[in-house]
Amino acid sequence: MINLVLFGKPGAGKGTQASFLKSEFNLVHISTGDLFRNHISNQTDLGKLAKSYMDQGDLVPDQVTIDMLENEVDQNKQAKGFIFDGFPRTEAQAEALDVFLTKKGMKINATIALEADDDILVQRLLERGKSSGRTDDQDEGKIRNRFDEYNSKTAPLRTYYNNQQKFHSINGIGTIEEITARLTELINSL
Numbered sequence: 505m506i507n508l509v510l511f512g513k514p515g516a517g518k519g520t521q522a523s524f525l526k527s528e529f530n531l532v533h534i535s536t537g538d539l540f541r542n543h544i545s546n547q548t549d550l551g552k553l554a555k556s557y558m559d560q561g562d563l564v565p566d567q568v569t570i571d572m573l574e575n576e577v578d579q580n581k582q583a584k585g586f587i588f589d590g591f592p593r594t595e596a597q598a599e600a601l602d603v604f605l606t607k608k609g610m611k612i613n614a615t616i617a618l619e620a621d622d623d624i625l626v627q628r629l630l631e632r633g634k635s636s637g638r639t640d641d642q643d644e645g646k647i648r649n650r651f652d653e654y655n656s657k658t659a660p661l662r663t664y665y666n667n668q669q670k671f672h673s674i675n676g677i678g679t680i681e682e683i684t685a686r687l688t689e690l691i692n693s694l
């Protein structure tokens with residue numbers, strides 16, 4: 505079993521790359537952003553709660569996010585491994601994930617960061633916002649707030665995973681295929 509965390513700022517390409525890697529390595533892809541958006545479409549209570557944070561570009565509170573993620577892992581008992589995309593995003597989430605996986609005899613094998621400059625990411629997100637319909641991608645102020653959330657709450661996870669010797673970085677600039685090739689080479693070397 506191999507369990508990967510795809511790490512990086514909004515727009516770094518985590519979702520795009522996860523969809524290639526899941527078929528390449530036969531993994532279940534769990535994106536907490538996608539799960540929240542499904543809840544919003546289905547107008548669940550969790551969706552209503554999440555929307556109030558997502559609309560501002562703020563993180564959704566840890567406990568509801570952790571509970572949703574754990575529930576999703578539990579629903580995929582046959583999985584050969586997971587790609588976690590957009591989770592964990594805080595130290596509390598990373599700790600909860602470690603505790604949860606350990607209980608199941610599982611672990612994170614590697615956390616892989618897709619690196620790119622903010623200005624490139626803003627352009628990518630604004631471009632994506634034109635077709636995705638995601639309101640959090642259509643407003644530069646909200647995008648910058650998501651980066652601030654990343655810098656203050658998510659970036660410290662580099663140290664968290666470095667201390668576990670699981671942190672790896674990939675250059676996230678290039679064609680989709682080039683970045684997939686870099687990721688594949690890294691994962692094969694784990």
Ligand code: AMP
Nearest residue numbers: 536537557558562563564569590591593
């Ligand atoms: P994403 O699709 O990963 O860019 O996530 C979109 C939004 O969903 C984020 O800006 C947050 O509001 C929320 N979100 C997704 N994943 C998490 C997480 N792990 N913790 C807290 N909020 C999250």
